[in-house]
Amino acid sequence: MRTLKDKVVLITGGAGFIGSHLAEGVLGAGARKVVVVDNLFVGKLDNLDAIQDRIVFYKEDAADLHTMEMIVRKEEVQVIYNMATMALIYSFFNPHTAYMVNVKIADVLMHLLRNKEYETLIHASSSEVYGTALYAPMDENHPLNPTTPYAAGKAAADLLVKSFCNIYNFDVVIIRPFNNYGPRQNMDGPLAGIIPATVRRIQNGEAPFVEGDGLQTRDYIYVSDTIKGLLAAYERDHLRGEIINLGSGVEIQVVDIVKHICDYMGYTGEIEYKPERTADVKRLCASAKKAQELLGLACEIPFEKGIVKTLDWYMQ
DSSP, X not given: OOOOTTOEEEEETTTSHHHHHHHHHHHHTTOSEXXXXXXXXXXXXXXXXXXXXXXXXEOOOTTOHHHHHHHHXXXXXXXXXXXXXXXXXXXXXXXXHHHHHHHHHHHHHHHHHHTTSOSEEEEEOOGGGGOSOSSSSBOTTSOOOOOSHHHHHHHHHHHHHHHHHHXXXXXXXXXXXXXXXXXXXXXXXXXXXXXXXXXXXXXXXOOOEEETTSOOEEOEEEHHHHHHHHHHHHHSSSOTTOEEEXXXXXXXXXXXXXXXXXXXXXXOSOOEEEOOOTTOXXXXXXXXXXXXXXXXXXXXXXXXXXXXXXXXXXHO
């Protein structure tokens, strides 16, 4: 098995929710240096407080080729984890940018890899590339049917990365996380996910809401399980060119997620039902078989435990 010990690792989007947890995980794996590149569009320096004296931080745009080339050369980067993106909900405010940011960053990273500026890429995709499940659980051969510009950008980036990998035999693994949750997920503004947004509304004395009938399902994976999968994607041998889902294999209705939060917070009022969100995915449920076989990943945190850990963190 390979190891991240003594490696120089760069994380795009490393001040974000998943990225900041990954930075801690990479340091815990013994990396010699962790470089974080984040334009702080959604990411926060506060997310890196616990490790700020152990990382090198650049407030830069990972979609800028010359900037990334400079950083990779200066810091002598060997491994890149590409976690940078814009939230799915951004598709409804700025669809073109929500699409293009994913493609541009992937293009930059392929350019640098082709020029041998670094060695290995672990590329984070999204379950949104699949769209609504045609069958469940959804394995890595499920057809791609992105329904939003964000998802289309993720799918296009995956195809770009995979095509370069096919031609040049690059050392690349594509990881497709399903719905992540846990401490540090953004709860500010219109781009917040359903869990932190619901917490915020109840704290502010507002009624929580669901869009549509709330019966749409999601596959939630606790962030620490995702980090284990991302670390294993580098450390396990013979994964070059693989695409691997990271999910729990359990689907949960959106309305039940909101009810979990209401129960925890002692909210007994009404849940509002708003019109269905345009292009919303109806069903997501991952097949975890490939992750188990290739990464040795078995999700350790069931939703019932993970949601309490998450809400405890928000309350504190």
